[in-house]
Amino acid sequence: MKKNSGKRKISEKISETIMSALAGIGVLAILFIFVFVFLRALPVFKESGIGLFISTGFERQVVTAYGSAEPLYSFGLLGLITGTLATTTLAIVTASLIGIGSAVVISEFAPRPLAYSLTSLVRLLASIPSVIFGLVGVIIVVPFISSLFVTTELQLQYLSRFQITGRGLLASVIVLTFMLVPTVTALSADAIAAVPKRFKEAGYAMGMTRFRVILKIILPTGRSGIIASVILAAGRGIGEAIALAMVCGGIGLVPDLSLGFVTLLAPVLPLSAAIMVNSEGAGSQSVSAALFACAAVLLLIGTVLSITARAVNSYMRKKIGDAA
Amino acid sequence: MKPKKIFALTLVMVFAFLLIPAMNLSASATTAATVKRTVNVDGFEIATDTVTDGSTVLVPLKFLEEAVGAITTYNPRSRSISIRTASFSFSMDIGQRSYTVNGQRRSMPVAPRLSGTVPYVPLVTVIRDIGGIFATNPSTKNMTVTYFSNISGNVVITGSTTLYPFMVEAADFLNEFNPNLNITVAGGGSGAGQTGTIDGTNNIGMSSSTVSADRQKQIRYIIPVAYDAIAIVIHPSNPVQNLTLAQAAAIFKGEITNWNEVGGNNAPIIVHSRDAVSGTGVTVRELLIRPFYGSDNDAIVETATPHVSNGLQRNAVASDVNAVGFLSIGYVDSTVKFVSLNDIAPTFDTVISGAYPLGRNLYLLSRSRPMGASARIIDFIRTNHAQQEFIAAAEFLTIRPIN
Numbered sequence: 108m109k110k111n112s113g114k115r116k117i118s119e120k121i122s123e124t125i126m127s128a129l130a131g132i133g134v135l136a137i138l139f140i141f142v143f144v145f146l147r148a149l150p151v152f153k154e155s156g157i158g159l160f161i162s163t164g165f166e167r168q169v170v171t172a173y174g175s176a177e178p179l180y181s182f183g184l185l186g187l188i189t190g191t192l193a194t195t196t197l198a199i200v201t202a203s204l205i206g207i208g209s210a211v212v213i214s215e216f217a218p219r220p221l222a223y224s225l226t227s228l229v230r231l232l233a234s235i236p237s238v239i240f241g242l243v244g245v246i247i248v249v250p251f252i253s254s255l256f257v258t259t260e261l262q263l264q265y266l267s268r269f270q271i272t273g274r275g276l277l278a279s280v281i282v283l284t285f286m287l288v289p290t291v292t293a294l295s296a297d298a299i300a301a302v303p304k305r306f307k308e309a310g311y312a313m314g315m316t317r318f319r320v321i322l323k324i325i326l327p328t329g330r331s332g333i334i335a336s337v338i339l340a341a342g343r344g345i346g347e348a349i350a351l352a353m354v355c356g357g358i359g360l361v362p363d364l365s366l367g368f369v370t371l372l373a374p375v376l377p378l379s380a381a382i383m384v385n386s387e388g389a390g391s392q393s394v395s396a397a398l399f400a401c402a403a404v405l406l407l408i409g410t411v412l413s414i415t416a417r418a419v420n421s422y423m424r425k426k427i428g429d430a431a
Numbered sequence: 432m433k434p435k436k437i438f439a440l441t442l443v444m445v446f447a448f449l450l451i452p453a454m455n456l457s458a459s460a461t462t463a464a465t466v467k468r469t470v471n472v473d474g475f476e477i478a479t480d481t482v483t484d485g486s487t488v489l490v491p492l493k494f495l496e497e498a499v500g501a502i503t504t505y506n507p508r509s510r511s512i513s514i515r516t517a518s519f520s521f522s523m524d525i526g527q528r529s530y531t532v533n534g535q536r537r538s539m540p541v542a543p544r545l546s547g548t549v550p551y552v553p554l555v556t557v558i559r560d561i562g563g564i565f566a567t568n569p570s571t572k573n574m575t576v577t578y579f580s581n582i583s584g585n586v587v588i589t590g591s592t593t594l595y596p597f598m599v600e601a602a603d604f605l606n607e608f609n610p611n612l613n614i615t616v617a618g619g620g621s622g623a624g625q626t627g628t629i630d631g632t633n634n635i636g637m638s639s640s641t642v643s644a645d646r647q648k649q650i651r652y653i654i655p656v657a658y659d660a661i662a663i664v665i666h667p668s669n670p671v672q673n674l675t676l677a678q679a680a681a682i683f684k685g686e687i688t689n690w691n692e693v694g695g696n697n698a699p700i701i702v703h704s705r706d707a708v709s710g711t712g713v714t715v716r717e718l719l720i721r722p723f724y725g726s727d728n729d730a731i732v733e734t735a736t737p738h739v740s741n742g743l744q745r746n747a748v749a750s751d752v753n754a755v756g757f758l759s760i761g762y763v764d765s766t767v768k769f770v771s772l773n774d775i776a777p778t779f780d781t782v783i784s785g786a787y788p789l790g791r792n793l794y795l796l797s798r799s800r801p802m803g804a805s806a807r808i809i810d811f812i813r814t815n816h817a818q819q820e821f822i823a824a825a826e827f828l829t830i831r832p833i834n
Binding site: 166167169170171173174245246249250253259262266267268269270271272273274352353356357359366374383384385387388389391394 | 468582619620622626628645688689699701702703708709730733734735737738739743746747750751753754757832
């Protein structure tokens, strides 16, 4: 008996060490990525300083750096940062509205067989490679936008500042929304399905309408799952490169809100798309450093987002209590 | 005395008659009669004129270009011949059996000779020296050359997306032909092709832009395998047919911004271009903008919409009536319309002749003189067969005219 338990302890210890070693490797890998990316980007951070975050003109700087014999490390990422934030924020807002709505429909309104097939469909959509969304964007979304909004007069009017081609913020947001809706829907539907039936029944028993049950019971109870789905979608949105590179217009302009609707037609260049578009030039020392700087800023944005989301979630948990 | 004189005379005459065939023989050495024969090169029958001397078959210099992708030159003044494959360079002289391969002195069974003005060289010597197998069927006299079907090794080819489509096809063909050969072809662009060649991540680089003098120190072997031209394309409904080079340069520089300045409608010129580091984009800057604006000021207008591939740019021009863009000639199709430059349309003839101003070479690169499998691949892509099957089929221009 004693021998046996001793043996088990040893084997448990061994598996424990293996597990923690594996976990350690995971943590180390992440740390290594951070350190590596920041080290490679260091020349750019040093040379550009704060200008990296407050000046623009990235595409032209890349052209110059690529053609220059001496390494140039002065870059301005403001346009890229605002482009990333604008596309992701707008896409997250629309995708959350559509995605959470569809999740409610799937798990609350649709009859069983329909809900089941809708769920599998959404999961399938979530696994579509992003390049396909990019193609759909180029072949359908961009021509659709240009036929709706782009006129020769409009093109003439803004020609000196930017070209209106249908590629731009609006196209990026639409394509990104398409990409994020399945993620939000699939995960939110799971979260909603996990809301205990007795909660809903209690609501109905108290004479609440279906709408109020959804608004006051289901959504607040499934809140943390829904928020998690939105965070995951935001992560995918920030990191999305190829689909956006195909429809964003490729120029890192800071969205100018004073233009009103035309802002949506102006080209943008999110960080991840900038890395993808210019990766061919990574053979050049300075272009490579610039792309690592983009990656570093992207990592920073991702980290900040993740921490903020956690903070918001725990704040809300404290404020209204965790129902589920 | 008399019979003696007659005897001597007959003797002289007999000698003279004996000399006639000998003189004939020495005459045939310079203007030998040619015979049409076929040589089987790795399964492909190639017809050629031949000259036979004893058991040695001589072929015209050009045959070596068509069959094994060599570069040959003949200097009639010094009567010297040079033959260069990727790995080997021969230097021979008409009428001399001794020759050199990569600087090493050797001797061949019969000397190169002229038939008319065409130099002929012994096929067996060249094929065996470059590492091929030459065999003649004793009964049928059929000649077979094995050079592209006995390759083995791993070869990585990376670089320009312009060369990529036909290099992939050629690599697939060779991989299938050679069980022990494994060629991997990847894109990445001309810039990546050049740096890959320098740092050794590829065995062969592909580049659609010229290698800078600086980089030529590290990339010692640069060989064109096809020609390409860049066409300036517009929407099919755009009435503009022709631009002067200066106008085209000004359009891409952003100094001409309305189609009515070049004879079109009152409409903005929407400029499409490639990403900052594309080989096609770099070529446009070098060939079109630089001559007018200088190398410090040759960037394409800042507002131009960049695209990551030729195909996406074509798609963009095809869907915007006010658009202008540039494409590798192989990508021009009926969805877009090319404009003539200085009244010269980008056709195969104008590009080959050099009349069309935006022509360029497509190169394969190697850090040093290629050896082994890499060399065979480079030789292969320059053969007539490969030029026809892969270069012409991909709508690029072949390095030599192919009937």
